[in-house]
Amino acid sequence: MAYGTHRVVSNVGFKLGRGKSLALIGESGSGKSTIARAVLRLLPATGHATGRLEFDDQEVLGLPERRFRPFRGRRIGFVPQDPGNSLNPVRTIGAQALEAAALLDPSDKAARKAIILETFAQVGLDNPQRVYDSYPHQLSGGMLQRVLIGLAVLPRPSLLVADEPTSALDVTIQKRILDLLSKLQAELQISLLLITHDLAIAAERADSIVVLKDGAIQEAGSTAAVFSAPSSSYARKLHGDVPALNPDRYRPLREPGFRLLVPSREKPPKIEVSGVTKSFTVDGKVLTAVNDVSFEVQAGTTHALVGESGSGKTTAIRLLLGLEQPDTGMIAVGGEQVNGRSPEQLRSVWRHLQLVYQNPFTSLDPTWTVEKLVREPLDRFKIGTPQERVTAVRKALADVGLAEHLLSRKPAALSGGQRQRVAIARSLVLKPEVIVLDEPTSALDVTVQADLVEVLLSLQVKLGLTYIFVSHDLALVRQLAHTVSVMQRGCIVEHGTVGEIFETPRQPYTRSLLESIPLGTPRFARTQPLQQRQNFNEEKIA
Known part of the structure; x- marks a missing residue:
């Protein structure tokens, strides 16, 4: 063909x-x-x-x-x-x-x-x-x-x-x-x-x-x-790239983050969300998208928000980014309150709080070159001289594993994985402290996804980044995150370390999510608990 x-x-x-x-x-x-x-x-x-x-x-x-x-x-x-x-x-x-x-x-x-x-x-x-x-x-x-x-x-x-x-x-x-x-x-x-x-x-x-x-x-x-x-x-x-079959693949890269989970008075949480509620009026009816949501994220760690569509994940991150204002509650990033501030007042927060969108095919301007896409945040915040901006763009590309010859290309001339790396480079160029990752790999195949996850975790270790990772892929969350909040109908129904959530889930809803993870087990084994199905595969592959 x-x-x-x-x-x-x-x-x-x-x-x-x-x-x-x-x-x-x-x-x-x-x-x-x-x-x-x-x-x-x-x-x-x-x-x-x-x-x-x-x-x-x-x-x-x-x-x-x-x-x-x-x-x-x-x-x-x-x-x-x-x-x-x-x-x-x-x-x-x-x-x-x-x-x-x-x-x-x-x-x-x-x-x-x-x-x-x-x-x-x-x-x-x-x-x-x-x-x-x-x-x-x-x-x-x-x-x-x-x-x-x-x-x-x-x-x-x-x-x-x-x-x-x-x-x-x-x-x-x-x-x-x-x-x-x-x-x-x-x-x-x-x-x-x-x-x-x-x-x-x-x-x-x-x-x-x-x-x-x-x-x-x-x-x-x-x-x-x-x-x-x-x-x-x-x-x-x-086989090695399937997250569900290799939950501990990136364990060495995540170990530094696990050591940072213990709260300290000297080091307050990088992100604090406390008692946040947000409602919308649709066709005359009041719908509560986020209901009394609270969580904290320690600096240098990855916190995952998981749940089905409509669970409130996207609204929660829009509130965190200051794109929506909560009805009640408080949100702080790096000790600086986000809610209740105007867009002009939020500029200093956005300088250190960046977002990587879900779809690299629509999040990048198709008429711009890679160089212009990555440099734009520096131009908007007026950071550095023109030559310093050129250097920063090249460094950001190198950090995500992209060669300089791609600088003159437009998004249409890039693969899906390359586009998402450009989006990450664009978020890195300002040297932020926090990056919100909204389903950043859902449009990618597992091989490209595995490469991208390794880039993200390597950057976290190298630069001390804090991630909020929004995903419906629980197997990927297990590979990537340190702590997890499970959302259902706008509420957090369960919260804990990734080990606690995946090994000893307390809520039926969490267990139903975990039981839906494809592990390559025969159909007759689908009713077995998650750990038993994983053991089945380990014995079979061995």
């Missing part, structure tokens, strides 16, 4: 039986999505594929588009990665679902609607009629992904292609979506082609695995064989 003259996939072959599941895994650029598009005959005009593609004993790669069109949608379904970009924001879910239902036999609109509502119920949407009448922005990410799955299985296809269907979802919602796909696969005897960068998810959900790198197969076989005894160095690296 190639785009123009550039070949991206070479000599790839595999078989997928009826009712079986196969996972294509690999990092970004490995060719996973290109293969999926080739199966669906959705390659762009510049793309072309050669070889044979058989579906139900019929060669379909060479079919004219007119003859292949009845396969797509009816017999081969597709679940895309991002529901936010896959649904029309100005049309209701029902209007878009009726287009998918046009592939069915009933021509009567009422009959089609009945089938749609039945399918929405089948994929676990509690109020199908409300979903049908809603616009995409009125539904959560998990609900939208269920809608896409429902639309894909509506015509009862023989094959379902799922391209990273859970990459941006909370860990509990991710488990529900994956459980749903497994359930539909079993009930409807659908073959599942699952595309993922996470070896643990692949091991739990697929009968067989194909490992790709740079468009070539590195390893292929049964899930048990590839997961328990990977033969290729690349598959072993993927």
Whole structure:
């Protein structure tokens, strides 16, 4: 398979039986999505594929588009990665679902609607009629992904292609979506082609695995064989990069932070949040987003805020950054009160308090060069001479492992990992004391994520940085954080060191989050406690 003259996939072959599941895994650029598009005959005009593609004993790669069109949608379904970009924001879910239902036999609109509502119920949407009448922005990410799955299985296809269907979802919602796909696969005897960068998810959900790198197969076989005894160095690296399978990977880099956890009168906490509450009025109703939240963070440590979407994490960090004002309570950073101050008064705080956004694809101005992006904070705060700013920009890039030849590039010419490193360099250039990391790796594959985590922890040790880490990825939190606050419906339901939270959780909600972490265990073992499932994997891999 190639785009123009550039070949991206070479000599790839595999078989997928009826009712079986196969996972294509690999990092970004490995060719996973290109293969999926080739199966669906959705390659762009510049793309072309050669070889044979058989579906139900019929060669379909060479079919004219007119003859292949009845396969797509009816017999081969597709679940895309991002529901936010896959649904029309100005049309209701029902209007878009009726287009998918046009592939069915009933021509009567009422009959089609009945089938749609039945399918929405089948994929676990509690109020199908409300979903049908809603616009995409009125539904959560998990609900939208269920809608896409429902639309894909509506015509009862023989094959379902799922391209990273859970990459941006909370860990509990991710488990529900994956459980749903497994359930539909079993009930409807659908073959599942699952595309993922996470070896643990692949091991739990697929009968067989194909490992790709740079468009070539590195390893292929049964899930048990590839997961328990990977033969290729690349598959072993993927295994090592999965946070859930290697919780203590960065222990040496975190040790200095653990030694700083003991409170001291001589060293007050770097961050103090006390009794903070924030409410919003929506459609005449008062909604409490953060309710009596309190926590402290010692200098040089990482504190994680975890919880499902809607738990109040984002509102809490907006309050910390001074972007919102609390109704009650007090917030202090470095002994300086944040709340109750104007933006002009907050400039001195922001000088030492920086934010790294979730999505590197949208947080950087696409028209600016890397040099301008990283230098802008220095320009705004008027720090240093022009030559000193040039030196500071180069040092910040070096700190995050980026070469100087990237200075003249724009974001579009960078990989996702490089973009996020630029965002971190931009936050470092002012030499802040605190950095808020808002889901900084959720858009990255596990290999790039592992590299970025090592950069962050190395910088923390080198510069004494304090991090607030917001994430729904509890396995990553265990690798990275020193202390954790678990949020649910605006409240902190549990707080402690990372060891206390993960090894002896007290609250049922925390335990439910931990039980949702994919560890590569067989499906029958999913009901076992977290520690038992980890022991299972350690024995299996050993």
